[in-house]
Amino acid sequence: MREVNQGKNAAADERYRVQSLGRALDLLELLGKAGRDGGRLTDLANGLGLSKAATYAILQTYHSRGFVSAIGEGPTKRYRLGMSLARLGDMAISNIALADIAMPVLRALTREVSLTSRVAILDEGYAVVIGRADAPGAVRFDAALGRRELPHSSAVGKSMLAALPRAQALAILRETGLPRRTPHTITNLIALQSDLDRVVARGYAVDDEEDTEGVVCIGTCVFDRTGNAVGAISITGLKQNSSEDRQEQLAAILVRHTDQLSRHMGGLDGRDAWALRRVA
Amino acid sequence: MREVNQGKNAAADERYRVQSLGRALDLLELLGKAGRDGGRLTDLANGLGLSKAATYAILQTYHSRGFVSAIGEGPTKRYRLGMSLARLGDMAISNIALADIAMPVLRALTREVSLTSRVAILDEGYAVVIGRADAPGAVRFDAALGRRELPHSSAVGKSMLAALPRAQALAILRETGLPRRTPHTITNLIALQSDLDRVVARGYAVDDEEDTEGVVCIGTCVFDRTGNAVGAISITGLKQNSSEDRQEQLAAILVRHTDQLSRHMGGLDGRDAWALRRVA
DNA sequence: GCTTTTTGTTTGGTATCACAAAACTCTGTT
């Protein structure tokens, strides 16, 4: 076994980071929080702890590249996130082959079960949503693209953890921790491991109000030709509409669509891929 | 009429920009071009004209915030656009109220005509795609979100220009110019103006192979309650499937859906909004 | 298997430039 470079890994050392860029990125996040109405220069400067002049220069730079768009003039001027971010964000998602291929499957799945469906990947230990298909009538859940979800409290996260070698899964969980999101969140490492065993056993994961109260998710993995999980798909519904029987029905449908997707990518069926984990 | 601050507008003066941030943004664009396979540190540094050490520090900063994701280890390490960009990009689009409301309409429209449909806004003088619904069987056109399209050679662009006061439209065209994209592109300002008149007259715009050869688009505006255009919707098809009659049929369907969307946003019907332009 | 090459990582030193403070110019309000 290889030594774990615990404190030695200086790659993320603050010394090798560019401060000015860090502050500039903080500004983007701040603008993200500002939302639709945008933010005013003065407020943004205060929020960053920078002077108006410095903030102004950063905003101008962003603006000239389309990363920030300005609306209004004079004292009513407001800054918002710009469309270059949309372009790059779309590129980032397009880089994941799964995103493109999964969309038709998601739409078919959503049409069949009338529930919102999503596709996610494991990125830096977090489950990140890279595609979604909203159900027409359904409640609009917070399924923003690029959203980081905790791996231990989401169906996509747990299914991908379950597909990983257990040691790797534990390493990820050590990083993210097991923060409590609702009274139903599994915050005990032993309990979570037996839940992961259950995922491997039945071939899908269930998030039973563990991330959001009243919301149940079912998810399972998409596999490549070597049997590695490249991502996961989930469907989301309300707890009240989710009896034991219905859950199994939905899981069967989900697995059928996911297997179709895996096959479409030239990967292994879920049945075979999960079986590999059971022998190990 | 107000004086146009031609050279006076010093807001975009290079002096008030942050160089280091500009270079860092160049790096993002470079990574965007690198695409799926990502880029290597050495290549990125060369592409930027920066030293490896500087590029490394920038990448670390991005990486720590999720704006860049690294794959591989050692000499096979590669950097790609990260998922934080997807998150912020999605936020940027969500900031446009039109994007959310338009999606169901786009899907309905696409289902009815079996053609790819898109919704765009006018941002900094360019038409920017903020939503799309791909037709299942159709050729996949380049309809990436956040993509900037020239206003004079796209259906969405021309319809939004036509809805603007003519002076404003001309100001935008002075900025963007009328670059030739295909042999059919209208590069003459007089000719374009009479085309815009035609848009106002019939209530929709046609891009007849003006942006891409063999591709025809029909587009029209979405209006708010004051009759201002907040965006535009278009459908895209192949020239070969686009007879004069079929074009008028499709335009009628497009206008019907767009009007429904305008109404849904509490705005004016296209019929009324375009009529306002005719009297002026 | 050893060497060579090529990669990412780390180190100081320095000239650059990102930043703060304050003056200025508007626009919208009282």
Next chain:
DNA sequence: AACAGAGTTTTGTGATACCAAACAAAAAGC
């Protein structure tokens, strides 16, 4: 008409982003 509040511009300076070069370590070549 005066004020208050915003965004914009100026200038100087201390922090820091950058380069060059050395280092480590994995891949490629013989």
